[in-house]
Amino acid sequence: MRSTHIDNSLGEGVYFPLQSYPGFIRRSLAMLIDGTIVMFLGTGIWALLSLLFYAMEFTRSPEVFFFVIWLATTWAYMTLLKRSWLRTIGYRLAGLQIVDANGSRPSLTRMTLRLLMWVFGPFNFFFDMVWLGADSERQTLRDCYCGTYVVRTAAQPEGIAPLHLTRYFAAGLAPSYPRVVRPASVAERPAPMPPIAE
Incomplete structure (x- = not known):
């Protein structure tokens, strides 16, 4: 009698239908929009600080204050806002959301x-x-290593599967990271072995 062992040592995660994962154009559009917004935020912060320093007649330049405020604003926009239900403007316009391996x-x-x-x-x-x-799964390397998945806004998980350590060898690199391994469809499963004649 043969038993099948499923390795769940890394836990389990959800997987989505393949059409739920956005392609190159949609992901690039979201990056372009959010990158442009971050640059506009930086320009606006610099303009406000310059006016403030001029009005207050400060002799120092506002570079240090600018970088601190801009970095904090960028962090809040790209982390706090992006992970919330509001999402960033780029993600909203591209119809995307970011989730973890549990779909949360x-x-x-x-x-x-x-x-x-x-x-x-x-x-x-x-x-x-x-x-x-x-x-x-149409994810970037950053998503693979951070355990995040970018999916369409209306995407719903298709099922739950074990997390396995996935290894690749390409372009002189050997990346390895946990990945939800979706079960093979019936069409992809190998045909059963014929019985051995005695």
Whole structure:
């Protein structure tokens, strides 16, 4: 008698229908809109601080205050707002939301790590976009390592499956991260072995 063992040591997570994962154009549109908004926020903060320093007749330049306020505003926009039900403007216009492996809102720690990986690496926009086109769940490398999934706004989980450590070998890299492994469809399952004649 043969028993089948399913490894649940990493826990379980939800998976979505494949059409729920946005493609390259929709993801790029959301990034472009949010990036433009962050730049406009920086311009507005700089203009307000410059006027304030001029009106108060300060002799110092507002660079330090500008960077502190702009970084705090960017962090709040790209983490607090993006993970909330409001979402960022780019995500709302592109019809996207971000969830974790349980289909819930990602933690603030995950979102902060995701933002830091965007700013400091080790991945850049080019790697993210290339990986997005090749990934089975259409996720960037940042999403894979942070355990986040970008899906369409109305997406509903299709089921629950175990988390397995996924390994890839490409372009001299060997990324490895936990991934919800969706069960194979009936059409994808191998045919049963014929009985051995005695």
